[in-house]
Amino acid sequence: MGKIRKKTALIFGITGQDGSYLAELLLKKNYIIHGVKRRSSSANTERVDHLFDSLNFSNKNFFIHYGDISDGTSTLSIINKIKPDEIYNLAAQSHVRVSFDIPEYTADITGLGALRILESIKILNLKKTKYYQASSSEMYGLVNKKNSLNEKTPFHPRSVYGVSKVFAYHTTVHYREAYGIFASNGILFNHESPRRGPTFVTKKIVQGLVRIKQGLQKKLTLGNLYAIRDWGHAKDYAISMWKILQYKKPDDWVIATNKENTVKNFVNTTAKKLSLKIKWIGKGINEKAIDMETKKTIVDLDKKFLRPTEVDYLKGDFSKARKKLKWNPTITTNELIEDMIEEEISK
Numbered sequence: 608m609g610k611i612r613k614k615t616a617l618i619f620g621i622t623g624q625d626g627s628y629l630a631e632l633l634l635k636k637n638y639i640i641h642g643v644k645r646r647s648s649s650a651n652t653e654r655v656d657h658l659f660d661s662l663n664f665s666n667k668n669f670f671i672h673y674g675d676i677s678d679g680t681s682t683l684s685i686i687n688k689i690k691p692d693e694i695y696n697l698a699a700q701s702h703v704r705v706s707f708d709i710p711e712y713t714a715d716i717t718g719l720g721a722l723r724i725l726e727s728i729k730i731l732n733l734k735k736t737k738y739y740q741a742s743s744s745e746m747y748g749l750v751n752k753k754n755s756l757n758e759k760t761p762f763h764p765r766s767v768y769g770v771s772k773v774f775a776y777h778t779t780v781h782y783r784e785a786y787g788i789f790a791s792n793g794i795l796f797n798h799e800s801p802r803r804g805p806t807f808v809t810k811k812i813v814q815g816l817v818r819i820k821q822g823l824q825k826k827l828t829l830g831n832l833y834a835i836r837d838w839g840h841a842k843d844y845a846i847s848m849w850k851i852l853q854y855k856k857p858d859d860w861v862i863a864t865n866k867e868n869t870v871k872n873f874v875n876t877t878a879k880k881l882s883l884k885i886k887w888i889g890k891g892i893n894e895k896a897i898d899m900e901t902k903k904t905i906v907d908l909d910k911k912f913l914r915p916t917e918v919d920y921l922k923g924d925f926s927k928a929r930k931k932l933k934w935n936p937t938i939t940t941n942e943l944i945e946d947m948i949e950e951e952i953s954k
């Protein structure tokens with residue numbers, strides 16, 4: 608009997624939070640992984656270095672290539688060289704607040720990047736290559752009623768990040784319809800982990816409060832405390848990406864936990880788990896949290912962390928994924944916070 612051929616996956620955005628969890632998952636599933644990293648002046652592979660067999664570079668199932676999805680020819684050339692079974696496009700300028708400062712760049716990477724990959728699949732006539740697009744709950748943006756959002760809810764993005772993701776979403780649907788490419792969207796709601804970038808709110812809160820508890824930092828400064836988010840764990844969400852490409856046909860999928868929390872709740876839960884007793888006083892931009900033991904302000908607010916337009920409410924209805932993909936989140940927000948705290952303390 609012949610050997611079973613290993614599947615090959617190409618991951619754009621492998622150095623990011625999700626890329627690293629997805630690579631771990633697919634290696635366990637016996638895939639050969641190719642990841643694309645962009646050139647940077649300092650090391651940017653810390654989330655995946657452990658996958659190279661302790662930096663001996665002896666993992667024969669894991670390869671990294673230089674590339675950049677702003678560069679159409681190198682993107683096409685990598686795809687042509689590897690001709691992967693599955694492409695996961697996780698590459699993006701992924702910070703919503705930053706997209707207000709660098710909108711054109713964000714549109715180029717987060718929006719046009721998807722087009723460059725899909726166009727490469729089309730030009731190369733790769734009939735068997737499946738494509739995953741990292742779509743986002745930010746596409747929903749302005750929602751009228753505080754209902755759970757599903758695959759049928761209309762989009763009204765509130766940032767160029769969201770607008771670019773809507774472009775990439777529709778481009779994915781279009782390449783599926785026009786050229787028969789197996790191209791699917793995962794509409795993922797916020798997902799976090801110890802590997803979350805330090806300027807996203809969950810990591811900023813956990814890192815800040817742990818450092819305050821350790822006496823290494825005096826204060827944590829935030830923006831809008833009342834935004835509502837549906838926070839899951841990135842490990843669970845990586846599984847959904849793989850399941851989406853194993854489904855019998857390409858489709859669009861909401862991935863969420865269907866639980867809601869405000870930023871303020873996230874602060875309160877984290878503080879409680881660290882045995883910090885806090886009391887909120889003041890209103891609006893002057894609202895702050897006092898440490899009841901030291902009587903010092905340990906959380907305050909600054910306008911610079913507010914956005915010109917905010918996404919106030921995001922809670923996802925993932926019943927389609929639960930039913931058809933048999934996907935369920937396994938890690939609660941509480942457990943997510945504990946995981947993030949544990950890693951922060953062990954530093």
Ligand code: NAP
Binds near residue numbers: 645
């Ligand atoms: P992340 O940690 O910011 O990772 C983004 C990845 O994209 C990094 O590997 C980054 O490389 C890479 N990248 C940026 N610009 C690039 C370029 N020009 N060419 C090639 N690669 C480039 O984001 P994440 O949280 O893992 O999210 C993964 C994807 O899911 C993103 O597309 C994000 O927009 C989307 N998404 C995230 C969430 C969430 O809650 N996390 C929810 C919905 C959708 P460097 O390491 O060099 O920066």
Ligand code: F7E
Binds near residue numbers: 811830831832912917
């Ligand atoms: O903000 C509020 C902020 O930056 C969450 C990305 O992964 O998820 C992420 O986008 C909320 C917002 O994530 C601060 O105004 C308050 O309402 O952690 P965030 P995000 O904007 O929801 C979506 C699904 C993605 O697709 C994106 O790629 O928290 N907030 N104070 C703050 N946010 C930040 N960053 N910093 C603060 O100080």
